[in-house]
Amino acid sequence: MGDIIQADNLYLAYREDEPIIRGVNLAIKRKDFLFITGKSGSGKSTFLKSIYGEIGVYKGDLRVYNQSLSNISNANRNILRKHIGVIFQDYKLINEWNVEKNVMLPLMIAGYSKQVCKNQAQKLLRHVKLSHKSSRYPLELSGGEQQRVAMARALAHNPKLIIADEPTGNLDEYSSSVIWELLKNVRAHIGSTIVVATHRIPQTLGIDYHQFYLEDGVMHEIS
Helix, strand or coil: CCEEEEEEEEEEEEECCEEEEEEEEEEEECCCEEEEEECCCCCHHHHHHHHHCCCCCCEEEEEECCEECCCCCHHHHHHHHCCEEEECCCCCCCCCCCHHHHHHHHHHHHCCCHHHHHHHHHHHHHHCCCHHHCCCCHHHCCHHHHHHHHHHHHHCCCCCEEEEECCCCCCCHHHHHHHHHHHHHHHHHHCCEEEEECCCCCCCCCCCCEEEEEECCEEEEEC
16 A cells, blocks of 8 residues: 655645745655654644645645645545544533533544444443543543543544544543553554654553654654
8 A cells, every 4th residue: 555644845834935844755654653743833733734634735745545635625625534533632522512422423424323323432432441421521521531532532433544633742641541552552453544743752652653853844754
């Protein structure tokens, strides 16, 4: 299989002539586990947003599943997103929905039956050790529990590509370990590609991975 993500002389910017990411070239293959590190404000989150199509390509090219994001239509962007699981820094849970329904959301959007949605949600809540809180609401949970719900939701549709923005940044040790173990298992059993932006790579990950360091908008591979 070819590259899942291919960046060629990629520039990203929120304002014209003020690029945040400059001249990135990289290739990410199936089942790669890739970390993007760097100081706050270095552009880690911006790069992840570009993979999801949340920020457009300023210059160069970015291809995800061989689909160029330089001039992608809204319809094709929505199709592409069905293959991507996203774990945000701020969780983005729906506070008016209980935990189970939050996890069901991607499958509901995809049109699966209510029973299929419930079965998958219950399975994933077992994986993140939150079955006992399926009827609770996000604001009744700790930050670590909310992030584990967000993780379960991101995995609900068995995505082949998972992008995670500081998934364990402010979490307790237990919640962090649950999330890292789940990401490793998804990669091993589903064959998902994992791209994580983080300040700190866990020392006990126990797998091979690639690391890139962002500094002043330039991405350097760490061997």
